[in-house]
Amino acid sequence: MPPKERRIALMGFRSVGKSSLTIQFVENHFVDLYDPTIENTFEKTIKLRGQEYVLQLVDTAGQDEYSILPQSYFMSIDGYVLVYSVNSHKSFDVVKVVYEKLLDMKGIIKGVPVVLVGNKCDLTMDREVPVEEGKKLASSWNVPFQEASAKENQSVTDIFHQIVMAIEKAEGGTPEKSGCTVS
Numbered sequence: 001m002p003p004k005e006r007r008i009a010l011m012g013f014r015s016v017g018k019s020s021l022t023i024q025f026v027e028n029h030f031v032d033l034y035d036p037t038i039e040n041t042f043e044k045t046i047k048l049r050g051q052e053y054v055l056q057l058v059d060t061a062g063q064d065e066y067s068i069l070p071q072s073y074f075m076s077i078d079g080y081v082l083v084y085s086v087n088s089h090k091s092f093d094v095v096k097v098v099y100e101k102l103l104d105m106k107g108i109i110k111g112v113p114v115v116l117v118g119n120k121c122d123l124t125m126d127r128e129v130p131v132e133e134g135k136k137l138a139s140s141w142n143v144p145f146q147e148a149s150a151k152e153n154q155s156v157t158d159i160f161h162q163i164v165m166a167i168e169k170a171e172g173g174t175p176e177k178s179g180c181t182v183s
């Protein structure tokens with residue numbers, strides 16, 4: 001089977017760890033310093049269930065509730081990783097707004113491939129968003145949910161496997177189970 005190309009955007013509030021998750025996944029290291037992103041695209045080829053995928057990962061500039069999302073975030077993007085950080089309730093609120101905007105722009109209520117990610121789960125002492133809240137939100141959207149830590153490389157690969165599977169599912173191609181921790 002020829003490789004399938006998939007374009008995936010990471011979106012969410014500033015400083016939630018979109019770049020860190022992407023860099024941990026693509027380059028296997030953690031960047032401690034904070035360097036706000038304008039927009040970067042990374043590429044990684046993975047093999048999942050016998051199929052090769054060439055992933056283009058669009059690491060977007062952080063959004064807030066007032067951001068007007070550029071048209072390029074809707075065109076030619078196959079799936080979205082929506083990220084908040086568990087130590088910021090504000091980022092949790094922003095991810096809800098971003099999701100609503102995506103649905104508005106995509107013009108379909110169901111079937112936008114999304115994975116909801118609560119990053120920085122290593123920051124146990126600073127947690128503001130309980131895991132249950134994340135789970136509840138994801139289940140209200142009917143999408144997979146994953147807490148992760150780019151810093152400790154926890155569940156980072158799972159996130160990208162889950163979004164690839166969600167895209168396959170939306171295209172009617174694949175079984176629901178991904179073998180990853182999906183709530």
Ligand SMILES: Nc1nc2c(ncn2[C@@H]2O[C@H](COP(=O)(O)OP(=O)(O)OP(=O)(O)O)[C@@H](O)[C@H]2O)c(=O)[nH]1
Binds near residue numbers: 013014031061063
């Ligand atoms: N403790 C902890 N810190 C993290 C984690 N992920 C990212 N950070 C830190 O959080 C800060 C912001 O990370 P970035 O990856 O730049 O965040 P971003 O969402 O890409 O930020 P923007 O480019 O502004 O949208 C950096 O100082 C990272 O080192 C994590 O899992 N745990």
